[in-house]
Amino acid sequence: MITLIKNGYVVDPASAREGKFDILIKDDRVLKVEANIKPDDYKIKVDKVIEAGGKFVMPxxxxxxxxxxxxxxxxxxxxxxxxxxxxxxxxxxxxxxxxxxxxxxxxxxxxxxxxxxxxxxxxxxxxxxxxxxxxxxxxxxxxxxxxxxxxxxxxxxxxxxxxxxxxxxxxxxxxxxxxxxxxxxxxxxxxxxxxxxxxxxxxxxxxxxxxxxxxxxxxxxxxxxxxxxxxxxxxxxxxxxxxxxxxxxxxxxxxxxxxxxxxxxxxxxxxxxxxxxxxxxxxxxxxxxxxxxxxxxxxxxxxxxxxxxxxxxxxxxxxxxxxxxxxxxxxxxxxxxxxxxxxxxxxxxxxxxxxxxxxxxxxxxxNIDRGCIGEGSVADIVIIDPDKEYTIDKNEFFSMGKNTPFHGKKVYGKVLYTIVSGQVKYEYANS
CATH class of the missing domain: 3.20.20.140 (Metal-dependent hydrolases)
Structure with missing residues (x-):
């Protein structure tokens, strides 16, 4: 499985990288992190492209x-x-x-x-x-x-x-x-x-x-x-x-x-x-x-x-x-x-x-091999919309527990994608 995340603002302290980059993922690992990745240059066929322009990409x-x-x-x-x-x-x-x-x-x-x-x-x-x-x-x-x-x-x-x-x-x-x-x-x-x-x-x-x-x-x-x-x-x-x-x-x-x-x-x-x-x-x-x-x-x-x-x-x-x-x-x-x-x-x-x-x-x-988006690292990645405003609604929780003091609170920052070992495990419906 080959996934390409395009145009995201990457924040990765472990590799001292912050800025606009593409991320190429092969199976469960990060293959490349660089600006404007062209799959043809690596003779790779991409299975999934995630457009992350204007979004944050973090470990x-x-x-x-x-x-x-x-x-x-x-x-x-x-x-x-x-x-x-x-x-x-x-x-x-x-x-x-x-x-x-x-x-x-x-x-x-x-x-x-x-x-x-x-x-x-x-x-x-x-x-x-x-x-x-x-x-x-x-x-x-x-x-x-x-x-x-x-x-x-x-x-x-x-x-x-x-x-x-x-x-x-x-x-x-x-x-x-x-x-x-x-x-x-x-x-x-x-x-x-x-x-x-x-x-x-x-x-x-x-x-x-x-x-x-x-x-x-x-x-x-x-x-x-x-x-x-x-x-x-x-x-x-x-x-x-x-x-x-x-x-x-x-x-x-x-x-x-x-x-x-x-x-x-x-x-x-x-x-x-x-x-x-x-x-x-x-x-x-x-x-x-x-x-x-x-x-x-x-x-x-x-x-x-x-x-x-x-x-x-x-x-x-x-x-x-x-x-x-x-x-x-x-x-x-x-x-x-x-x-x-x-x-x-x-x-x-x-x-x-x-x-x-x-x-x-x-x-x-x-002491685990996580927390980094460097080349060769495990592809555990989250993609965020920093400007998305929404109201916390406990009735929409996946958790069985609804016990929160934050019900009804207006917040910014929405998780759009959660990628675990190179696989998209969560995708926000409106992303």
């Missing part, structure tokens, strides 16, 4: 933080529907978090994910649980899980509160060279909180979660990464304090990266209109001051990655009060457009930075 996005819910919670999402949502959102690779039922804590459950992923549209890599059943009591065989295909380890959805056990996990991860993805939450301090502690929580009569809940465990995990030499990745940073700690750790030469999510640089607790569980996520929406800190950390490359923390739930679950409803919102189908609208069009991030944070840096953290 496919990589989401380090997705809850696919399968096995065990297929009423919320399946690996197949999650992959459909990912392709629609421009993601060519996603990482499946381990808090399923059973948890991704042994080679058999990892194999199940890989088997189901063969039916999907995008690359899916599992992240394995640190402890058995994610119960925080007994360490998993990390080497065995990495050998079985896990690209990282995490207890996401909670922190490993047993510091000694977590220290041993970091030591083992350092020996193997696999990243530790940290969900930073002091569970005892969080108690029964459901939203950010502050005036809005008081106004709604809901228990709050202080910034210290995140910051304390962030500091602990950074110190342990320094001691053990483990590669630490901070998940869903939401506070000014966590970005400050991340910045200090980097300056000290600690092997650390950090991610945030679109809701943390777009919404604050003041945007919560009422007791609406579509605004309930963990960590919670923070103060306007925290939102500005997250934006600055992205702009100054303190935060390396924009992930989604895609967390689908049923409509019935999210119709409950925030006191009873589960934490989490969906994000695969909205992350790019929100990032483009809120950060790129406003001048906070450059085109290059967007690609670094949504593609190149995630690929580096996972």
């Amino acid at each position: 496919g996005f990589i989401d380090l933080h997705v809850h696919l819910r399968e096995p065990g919670y297929e009423y919320k999402e399946t690996i197949l529907t999650g992959s459909l949502a990912a392709a629609c959102g421009g993601f060519t690779t996603i990482c499946a978090m381990p808090n399923t039922n059973p948890a991704l804590d042994n080679p058999d459950t990892l194999k199940y994910v890989f088997d189901q992923a063969e039916r999907g549209l995008v690359n899916i890599y599992p992240i394995a649980a640190i402890t058995k059943g994610q119960e925080g009591r007994e360490l998993n065989n990390i080497a065995e899980l990495v050998k079985a295909g896990a690209v990282a380890i995490s207890e996401d959805g909670k922190s490993v509160m047993d510091t000694l056990l977590y220290y041993k996990a970091m030591e083992e991860a350092a020996k193997i060279g696999v990243s530790v993805f940290a969900h930073c939450e002091d569970k005892s301090l969080a108690a029964d909180g459901v939203m950010n502690a502050g005036e809005k929580a008081d106004e709604l009569g809901l228990p709050g979660i202080s910034n210290a809940v995140e910051d304390i465990i962030t500091a602990r995990d950074v110190l342990m990464a320094k001691e053990t030499g483990a590669k630490l990745h901070l998940c869903h940073c939401s506070t000014k304090g966590s970005t400050f700690i991340l910045d200090m750790a980097k300056q000290k030469g600690i092997n650390i990266t950090g991610e945030t999510c679109p809701h943390y640089f777009t919404l604050s607790d003041k945007d919560i209109p009422e007791d609406d569980a579509n605004y309930k996520m963990n960590p919670p929406l923070r103060s306007p001051e925290d939102v500005e800190a997250i934006k600055n950390a992205l702009k100054n490359d303190i935060l390396d990655v924009i992930a989604t923390d895609h967390a689908p739930h049923s409509m019935e679950e999210k119709e409950e009060s925030m006191l009873k409803a589960p934490f989490g919102i969906v994000g695969l189908e909205t992350a790019f457009s929100i990032t483009w609208t809120e950060l790129v069009k406003t001048g906070i991030l450059s085109y290059r930075q967007l690609v670094e944070k949504m593609s190149l840096n995630p690929a580096k953290i996972l």
Whole structure:
């Protein structure tokens, strides 16, 4: 299969290329990237031509933080529907978090994910649980899980509160060279909180979660990464304090990266209109001051990655009060457009930075052959219409989850094509 993408504006930091280029794809690889490619010059017959004039062409996005819910919670999402949502959102690779039922804590459950992923549209890599059943009591065989295909380890959805056990996990991860993805939450301090502690929580009569809940465990995990030499990745940073700690750790030469999510640089607790569980996520929406800190950390490359923390739930679950409803919102189908609208069009991030944070840096953290459109690289590519304005409509999501605070939000930037290993897996109907 030969595909030619014509006249697109290519943004590819990995190859230091930005500008108008054509891309010639043969089977699953990029064959040529240059201006005005003429197939006859290469004695090649092109099977498909995609006209990308006025459009952006970027490496496919990589989401380090997705809850696919399968096995065990297929009423919320399946690996197949999650992959459909990912392709629609421009993601060519996603990482499946381990808090399923059973948890991704042994080679058999990892194999199940890989088997189901063969039916999907995008690359899916599992992240394995640190402890058995994610119960925080007994360490998993990390080497065995990495050998079985896990690209990282995490207890996401909670922190490993047993510091000694977590220290041993970091030591083992350092020996193997696999990243530790940290969900930073002091569970005892969080108690029964459901939203950010502050005036809005008081106004709604809901228990709050202080910034210290995140910051304390962030500091602990950074110190342990320094001691053990483990590669630490901070998940869903939401506070000014966590970005400050991340910045200090980097300056000290600690092997650390950090991610945030679109809701943390777009919404604050003041945007919560009422007791609406579509605004309930963990960590919670923070103060306007925290939102500005997250934006600055992205702009100054303190935060390396924009992930989604895609967390689908049923409509019935999210119709409950925030006191009873589960934490989490969906994000695969909205992350790019929100990032483009809120950060790129406003001048906070450059085109290059967007690609670094949504593609190149995630690929580096996972140590996978993705995040680049250089000649010979895997042809994972997304084509974007930067000027397309539309209104987010949860009823049009491919995801089974409709739990989003962004329903009805006007945004710019539409994914037109998602190409995975040289094959068009998603094409916008009006492209």
